[in-house]
Amino acid sequence: MELIDLSKIPHSDDRFARFLDDVCQSLEFDHASYATFNPISGAIQGFANYRADWIMHYTRKGLHRIDPTIHIGRKSIAPVDWSRLERTPHFQSVFNDAPAFGVAARGLTVPVRGPYGDVGLMSVTRDCGDRDWHLLKKKVIGNLQVAAVHMHDNVMSSDLPMAALNLPVLSTREREILQWVAEGKTQQDIGDILAISHRTVEVHLRSARTKLGALSTPQAIGRAVGLGMIKPG
Numbered sequence: 735m736e737l738i739d740l741s742k743i744p745h746s747d748d749r750f751a752r753f754l755d756d757v758c759q760s761l762e763f764d765h766a767s768y769a770t771f772n773p774i775s776g777a778i779q780g781f782a783n784y785r786a787d788w789i790m791h792y793t794r795k796g797l798h799r800i801d802p803t804i805h806i807g808r809k810s811i812a813p814v815d816w817s818r819l820e821r822t823p824h825f826q827s828v829f830n831d832a833p834a835f836g837v838a839a840r841g842l843t844v845p846v847r848g849p850y851g852d853v854g855l856m857s858v859t860r861d862c863g864d865r866d867w868h869l870l871k872k873k874v875i876g877n878l879q880v881a882a883v884h885m886h887d888n889v890m891s892s893d894l895p896m897a898a899l900n901l902p903v904l905s906t907r908e909r910e911i912l913q914w915v916a917e918g919k920t921q922q923d924i925g926d927i928l929a930i931s932h933r934t935v936e937v938h939l940r941s942a943r944t945k946l947g948a949l950s951t952p953q954a955i956g957r958a959v960g961l962g963m964i965k966p967g
Contacts, residue, residue, distance in 0.1 A: 736777040737798045739789070740894045750889060754783045757881050761874040763858040764838060768885050769804060770854045778804065779894075780855075788835035800824040807843035807855045813875065816841040817867075840867055844879055846886040850962060854886030902945040909963055911938045916955045916967035 741751050754766040767782035778798050782789060791797075798804060802825050807814045816839060819825055829839045838861035846854040858878065860870060893903045904912070907928075914924045921939075925932040939951055948954035958964045 737793055737796075738777050738779040739781070739793075740779050740889070741781055750781050750885065751783060753881075753885060754781055757856075757858070757878070758783065761858070761878060761881075762870060763860050764836075765859045767857045768854060768882075768889065769798075769857075770852065770886065770889060771808070780889075785836055788832070788837055791831065791835060795827075797828050801828050803828075803841065803843050803857055804855060807845050807857070808853055810843075810845050811847070812845075813879070814843045814845070815871070816843070838862075842871065842878070844882040846882050848886065848890060850965075852886075852890055852962075854882065854889065856882035856885055902947075904942055904945060904958070904963055905938075908938050908942040908945070909958070911935055912942055912951075912955055912958050913964045913967075915939070915951060916959070916964055918967060 741748065750768070754768065757766050758764065765782070765784050767780060767784065769778050769780035771777075772779055784792075802819050802822065803814065803816060806819060829837075832839060838859045840861065841857055841859040843855050843857040846856070848854070856878070860867060862870070910928070911924055914927065919927070921932040921935045924935045928935075939954070942958070943949070943951065943954045946954045946957045948957055955964070955967075959966050
């Protein structure tokens with residue numbers, strides 16, 4: 735199971751990383767991270783604003799494979815307070831060295847479940863005492879959940895999850911046209927809907943078929959659906 739830093743993907747912008755910084759500043763957390771699970775490769779993909787040396791340590795040790803905040807958060811519906819996690823050997827392996835990298839073991843993971851089985855996890859940390867932590871959670875939990883949904887929705891609607899696997903990236907128009915075809919519209923119908931000629935519709939369909947390695951439009955639609963680029967008709 736690979737761990738992919740989406741901020742390192744070519745042509746990615748920094749808006750998601752900046753959003754995590756904004757969450758920390760506005761909600762009074764030290765660090766924040768976001769992770770999602772690619773349905774094709776099983777890779778964990780995401781962003782984090784932890785110190786670079788912690789990210790390197792975490793990645794080199796492959797700690798995402800045993801991190802209980804990820805694996806328990808992925809199965810949960812409600813936010814997971816790390817204080818409730820069992821202090822198993824896996825927990826100790828992840829967090830024993832964390833303080834040396836400025837990472838507190840006091841944290842919270844908010845799961846987000848999308849409409850197609852996709853799952854996102856936003857995690858935040860704060861180095862503070864029990865009372866301050868309880869008061870902070872009570873004050874910001876609603877805003878944190880909204881932030882987690884916003885982050886997941888925007889990451890999943892971007893091209894980054896697919897670009898991370900070097901999978902084909904369709905243009906917005908190509909996805910739009912394939913979606914209309916999947917819903918039973920003819921090329922003439924689509925041209926009328928989008929105010930373009932049916933010949934232009936065919937140009938976009940041909941490009942989409944080429945990118946997807948498909949011999950026919952129905953095959954292209956099947957592959958686009960399977961890759962999560964469009965919805966089933």
